[in-house]
Amino acid sequence: MDVIGIISQLVFFLIAALTLAAGLATVLLRNVFHAGLALVGTFFGVAALYLMLEAEFLAVVQILIYIGAIAVLILFAIMLTRSLMKNEDSNINKQWAWVATVIVILFVGLFILILQVPWQHSGTAVYTDLVPHLGTALLTTYLLPFEIVSVLLLAALIGAFIIARE
């Protein structure tokens, strides 16, 4: 393996460790606000993974939508509903041991499955700009889902407004 290969593997493991550590903090931290900040870290890690996968547009969308919109929305909601979760003795409910067991089994099962399937690697390095092709695909092949999802976003916006109104 050449130097670039070793460096890219190192970068990958660094990003992976950061993402998983932030994800762990998100589900385990007692203070919900700190958990929200850890969620932002996870989103950054996932965006970096998209960059490693040469999906630059999706990495930017991840930062804009997830960190810029969803994470900020979550942090606002935490601040609006915060007062009573401070004196809570535990933020994990009583069935957490069962849940943890099931999830460890699920992860081991998934891991074995991932290792056993003979995945086909047909990926070669892409050096061209992917965004024009993506735009063309969105407005030709995927035009109908694109329009439907915009209507759905509008419906969700109006619905959220009506539900959260006094």
Next chain:
Amino acid sequence: MITTIPLVYYLTISAALFCLGLFGALARRNAIAVLMGIELMLNAVNINLVAFWRYGSPDPIGDQSGIVFALFVITLAAAEAAVGLALVIAIYRSRDTVNVEEIDLLKW
């Protein structure tokens, strides 16, 4: 870059992130923390979609369906977060709690 990192690495990270999110969604008490767990699971699914597009597609430039699918998932996650957090705030207004164990109005 793409040749030195096997697809299995991405799938493993995605599986781990999905399991973490599932734990958060099933074991947390705070309703907003439950929503955060769901966001983690959606992110894990997106990593899978993009990794399969990048490694599995014979023509990753011409056929970007994996990216398009991930974009739609992100859009739906945004809609879900908006409606879910609006519900949490509405419940907080009427019942003064966001603890999912105390919100049992529909429990028989």
